[in-house]
Amino acid sequence: MITTPYVPGSLLWVDLGSPDVAASADFYGALFGWDFQSQGPEAGGYGMFTLDGKIVAAAGPLMQEGASSAWTVHFHTPDADATAKAVEQAGGSIRMAPMDVFTAGRLAAFTDPTGADFAVWQPGDTPGLGAVNDPNTLCWAELHTADPERAKAFYHSVFDWQIQDMSMDGFTYTVVSPAGGGEDARQGGIMGLSDEMRQEGWTTRWRPYFEVADCDAAIGVAQESGGEVAMPPETVPGVGRMAALTDPFGASFSVITSATE
Template identity: 60%
Template sequence: MLTTSYVAGAPNWIDLGTPDVEAAAGFYEALFGWELESAGPEAGGYGFFKLDGKTVAAVGPLTEEGAGSAWTPYFQTADADATTKAVEQAGGRVRVQPDDVFTAGRMAAYTDPAGADFAVWQPRDTAGLEAVTDVNTLCWLELYTTNAPAAKDFYRSVFSWDLQDMDFGPTGYTIASSPGGGQDASHSGIMQLGQENLDAGSRPEWHPYFEVADCDVVYARAIERGATTLFPPMDAPGVGRMAMFLDPYGAVVGIIKSDSGA
């Protein structure tokens, strides 16, 4: 499970790129009760989503030419420059070279060999998100990919993740965990995109799941406020009740009331 006791290779940040920060913030405020706090005039419109005074996500304007609205996960690294070399050696592409974010930390952003975007965060003053797995916070990440075996090789090479294949769904499912932490350190799933997904326009991407108190209520709230259904609330035995939709600007959002959730 996700935790704020961050270790190498674990998710420690997530942010939303969107064409309209204020409008997107209003959507997520209505959905999860988040409040937007600006990172300051020097931050170029970037801000933090707060819940009960804790940072639970972040948001900023789209800065890359041709980029669409999306959530980007960041994974912990002790050395963003070394991780960048590892990404290149494993066949990934560097989208943003390692750079300092004031005194908060150092970041870099990449695209994996199949085309999914992700990033890393090397903490300094800011360790990462201040709350996860609680209601209305990030609880899981999922990678949809066109080549699951190659994706597993890539992320294992870059982050030394422990990977466990599960007999789940028509194409299987792989659970990724921080190295040496066992099942308690699991944080992400890797799924092969089926042909029906590709025909419907799906592409390789990372997307988040947020824990909620009532999946049906939050899903209905999202649709009322302009979200587009990807799949409606459904039960996954032993996992929870979940749904997935596009926010009004096209970013993929998963929600789940976990069987063992908060």
């Protein structure tokens, strides 16, 4: 569960790069009930998804030639410049050097040594998302990678994450949380790409999870709105019912109806 207020290493933001922001806003509006609020021409087409007046995600146009639509997860850093150095020292690469975003904060984007893109946010006026874990908001992030051991070492080095390996039906799932957060601060997982996943076209990437009241109903709305099912719904005891989806432009994400005790 993502915890707030956000601390260093916390998952605190998620945004979508889209070839058609308006069409993407329509899709996620139908699926999650989100409203899209553009930040104006000075923000280059970037805007905020809101739910009940709170920021729950963001979206903007694709900025690099040849880029494909994708969600990007962001982690809290108290010093984006220091994190950039730590990323390079740990074997990652810089996609976008640290830069100020008006007075909202300082942003940088990276690729980890296994090929997964992510970003960091040094909060200014904007501390992070206004709502998480509630229905139709961000609740988890999962890294699928061909080299989970290298990924674990990298993120532990950069963010000092707490890492816990768990055995699940013949494979290892690694749960990550910010340093000192304990079990209540679990915010994501790392898992290796299986042969079956590779055959189905899964690649190394971070995937956001959004909480929904009814996983199967959400799948139906996504399909009616032009999305596709990448992994059919599955119930994991003690975790919840989840499915992997892609939006009309191919951006990958998952929905989950978490188990309640």
